[in-house]
Amino acid sequence: MRALQLVSDRNLEIADIAPPDSPGEGEVEIEIGAVALNHIDVWGWRGMAFAKRKLPLVVGAEAAGTVVSVGPGVDQLGVGQRVAIYGAQTCGTCRACREGRENLCENVGGIHGFHLDGFARERMVTKARLCVPVPDNVGMVDAACASITFGTVEHMLFDNAELEAGETILVQAGGSGIGTAAIRLAKHIGATVITTVGSDEKAEKARALGADHVINYRTERFEGVVRKLTRKRGVDVVFEHTGVDTWQGSLFSLTRGGRLVTCGSTTGITAQINLMQLFQQQYRIFGSFGCAIHNLSDGLAHMAEGVLPVVDTVITLDQIEEGLARLESRKVFGKIVMTMS
Structure with missing residues (x-):
């Protein structure tokens, strides 16, 4: 499947990578629909990672997609459900996670697109608890702005x-x-x-x-x-x-x-x-760093009420370097969102 990988500083390539394994216990497989760009992507593009990372790395820290298969024990999401994806791999068991303060997770495994492979790929598997359903009247491009922006x-x-x-x-x-x-x-x-x-x-x-x-x-x-x-x-x-x-x-x-x-x-x-x-x-x-999962739900609820993100430009996978350059130049007003199809 296609994925957008950072292979060295300021060097992005569209690559063919292996598709994900079938989802395991508590996991879902998601077909990525849209990826929103952020300054964290620019920092990663420049090589300004806060922690060690291994290249090549799939980029993209904020995204939404559609569930295409579910693993055992998943009953809160079904095939065809559109979801916004929480961008950090939290443990789900520490005190902060149990209290709904996931951005203070004591055992966080990293941030997608920065320390871990990100969302700019056709499909991925992640934990169902990190996915938030998208209201029916919210589009995929807007939903892609839920986890970091809203x-x-x-x-x-x-x-x-x-x-x-x-x-x-x-x-x-x-x-x-x-x-x-x-x-x-x-x-x-x-x-x-x-x-x-x-x-x-x-x-x-x-x-x-x-x-x-x-x-x-x-x-x-x-x-x-x-x-x-x-x-x-x-x-x-x-x-x-x-x-x-x-x-x-x-x-x-x-x-x-x-x-x-x-x-x-x-x-x-x-x-x-x-x-x-x-x-x-x-x-x-x-x-204030990042957000908790409930903030995604609140943000999507506000979108459903008509408070939508401001989208400056919608680009394709092939236009990613143009999008990052526009973001870096500060000429952008609102969000740049990349569609995966």
Whole structure:
């Protein structure tokens, strides 16, 4: 069967690999329908893995597909069921997994597409408990954005920051995949959204998504605009995922007792913090990585209600390098999704 493999840094090849074995106890075989691209794919493409990996490696960390066969003991899923797939091989038995906090698994076996073979292949076998049914009115391309894009945002906004209706949120990099999802989900629950983007073109698109205020960070200091918009009060929540370039401004944008939640460090991993400011203003800072399986279910439920991911481009398997280059260039607005058929 066909698969997309990383054979060396920045060198991807479409290869013929052996099909998977039949699913075992508690497993299902899935025909992959669509794979969503993320910055984690760009990092892997550049060779920036966080752990040792063995090449060639099948890429793809976020996907959806259709169950084509089930193993013994699987009764929650059936043949023909469309599913979104959780991207980490969690143990399912540690305390965190038992409590539904799979992203804190104590014995995680790795992340697909980064440490383990990923989803960019025609078929794969995985544990049934890592698959979440897709609602009938949600398409395959949208469902492919459930595990990282919507799942990450659901976990950041609602599990960690506990964003509520009537609050004001600053979404950094509102044109990114998770930024566009954060805008839509925050507006869906009744929050006021301020967002930053890097061009006037993206500003228009962000407003069309429902953002109440859009700041072009290349022409304005976003923290000053935020203080002005909020009459010096600041925002209740900052959705931060860009790193050192926006860190200080994000903290300055918070109201007293405000919450900052971060899941990324694209512009650098080391930032300074004023401890006096931290405790005097009583900020709450949350580090957020990945999501729990229930966040996939919540994200798919929101999609079924019409809160869909923003898809910039749909590409084919043969166009993967073009897709990664577009993602790396930051010209993308929303998600790039690769279909497997």
